[in-house]
Amino acid sequence: MYLKTSVAVCTYNGEKFLQKQIDSILNQTHPVDEIIVCDDGSTDRTVEILHSYKEKHPELFQIHINEKNLRSVKNFEKAISLCTQEIIFLSDQDDIWVENKVEKYLDYFENHPETEVIASNGFGIDDDGKKIDAYSFWDIPKISEDISENYKVRDTLLKVTNIATGASLCMRKSFLENVIPFPNQITLHHDEWIAFVASLLDKFEFLPEKLFYYRIHAHQQIGGVFFEKNEKSLLFLKRTFGLVxxxxxxxxxxxxxxxxxxxxxxxxxxxxxxxxxxxxxxxxxxxxxxxxxxxxxxxxxxxxxxxxxxxxxxxxxxxx
Missing domain, CATH: 1.10.287 (Helix Hairpins)
Incomplete structure (x- = not known):
C-alpha cells in the first residue's frame, strides 16, 4: 500500500501558469491525497483560480489566504506545517510535474525507508512550455558518477553547493522536526536548508530521472540553473564542482x-x-x-x- 501524500503549494500572482501546474498534480498516475495552498496576497486572478479548483475537488483542496505577505520561505513553512499526510511534496506555482512523478517518488520511499528527503532532475521549459536543451546543476550527479564510481550526492550538497530545487523536493512528515521553523535568514532559502540538513543526517537522495518541468521566464537569463549545451558549459560545470x-x-x-x-x-x-x-x-x-x-x-x-x-x-x- 502506498504512503499517503500532501502537496504544499505556494502562490503569489501566479495566474498565468498556475492551472497547468495544478492540472499536472491532479493528473498523476498515482493520485495525491491532499493539496494545501497558501496564497501570499495575490492581486491577480490567482485566488479565483484556486477557488474554482476547490469547488471541483472540495475533499482535496485547502486554500489559505495570508493576512500579510510572508514571502516565499515563510509561506512554504506555513504550507508545509499545515500538511497532514505521511509524505509532503513541495510545489511552485509555475512548473509542471511529469505524470508519474508521485509514483516514482513513492516507490523510492517505499523501497528505501532510511531516506527522508528526495529531490530529482528536471527539464527546463520556456514561457511557452517548450523544452530547453541545456545542461543544468541537476546533471552534476550523473556527470560525477561517470567520472568517479565513489561519488556521493551528499558530498556535493555538504561540500560544494545546493543542487536541490524546491520544485523537486519531497520529504517524510516525520523529518519536519529537523528543519521547522525555517531560519529567518534572508540569504538562506528553504530548499537549501532542507537539503543541507537531510544530507548532514545522511537522509537525502537525488533521483537522476527528470520528473518535473522547471520554467525559465523571459526576464530570466540562462546561466543560473541551466547552461547552454556545449563543451564550454560542460567544462564550466566540471570545474565548478571540482571534477577537473x-x-x-x-x-x-x-x-x-x-x-x-x-x-x-x-x-x-x-x-x-x-x-x-x-x-x-x-x-x-x-x-x-x-x-x-x-x-x-x-x-x-x-x-x-x-x-x-x-x-x-x-x-x-x-x-x-
Whole structure:
C-alpha cells in the first residue's frame, strides 16, 4: 500500500501558469491525497483560480489566504506545517510535474525507508512550455558518477553547493522536526536548508530521472540553473564542482570550498542541535581545502603564488 501524500503549494500572482501546474498534480498516475495552498496576497486572478479548483475537488483542496505577505520561505513553512499526510511534496506555482512523478517518488520511499528527503532532475521549459536543451546543476550527479564510481550526492550538497530545487523536493512528515521553523535568514532559502540538513543526517537522495518541468521566464537569463549545451558549459560545470584538476578547475574549487565553509559557519549558528555533525563537516571541508591547495601548488607552483596573494587580500582563506 502506498504512503499517503500532501502537496504544499505556494502562490503569489501566479495566474498565468498556475492551472497547468495544478492540472499536472491532479493528473498523476498515482493520485495525491491532499493539496494545501497558501496564497501570499495575490492581486491577480490567482485566488479565483484556486477557488474554482476547490469547488471541483472540495475533499482535496485547502486554500489559505495570508493576512500579510510572508514571502516565499515563510509561506512554504506555513504550507508545509499545515500538511497532514505521511509524505509532503513541495510545489511552485509555475512548473509542471511529469505524470508519474508521485509514483516514482513513492516507490523510492517505499523501497528505501532510511531516506527522508528526495529531490530529482528536471527539464527546463520556456514561457511557452517548450523544452530547453541545456545542461543544468541537476546533471552534476550523473556527470560525477561517470567520472568517479565513489561519488556521493551528499558530498556535493555538504561540500560544494545546493543542487536541490524546491520544485523537486519531497520529504517524510516525520523529518519536519529537523528543519521547522525555517531560519529567518534572508540569504538562506528553504530548499537549501532542507537539503543541507537531510544530507548532514545522511537522509537525502537525488533521483537522476527528470520528473518535473522547471520554467525559465523571459526576464530570466540562462546561466543560473541551466547552461547552454556545449563543451564550454560542460567544462564550466566540471570545474565548478571540482571534477577537473587543471589550474582553473582547482582554483575555482578551492574558492568554492571557502564559500561553503563559511556557509557552514552560518548553518552552525542556525542549527545548534546538529553542532557536532556540522563541525565534523567543516573539518572535512578544511582537510579537503588543504589537500586541493597542496595539489595546486605542486602542479602549478608559480601561478598558485599569485592566486593565494589574491585570496589573502580577499580574506578567502580558511582560518580557524
Amino acid at each position: 584538476q587543471d589550474f582553473k578547475g582547482l582554483s575555482k574549487y578551492i574558492r568554492r570550498l571557502c564559500e561553503i565553509y563559511y556557509r557552514n559557519c552560518l548553518y552552525l549558528e542556525l542549527q545548534p542541535h546538529h553542532h557536532q555533525l556540522i563541525e565534523k563537516n567543516m573539518n572535512e571541508i578544511e582537510a579537503l581545502y588543504k589537500e586541493k591547495v597542496d595539489l595546486l601548488k605542486r602542479k602549478f607552483p608559480i601561478r598558485s603564488k599569485f592566486l593565494f596573494l589574491t585570496d589573502v587580500k580577499n580574506k578567502r582563506k580558511i582560518v580557524r
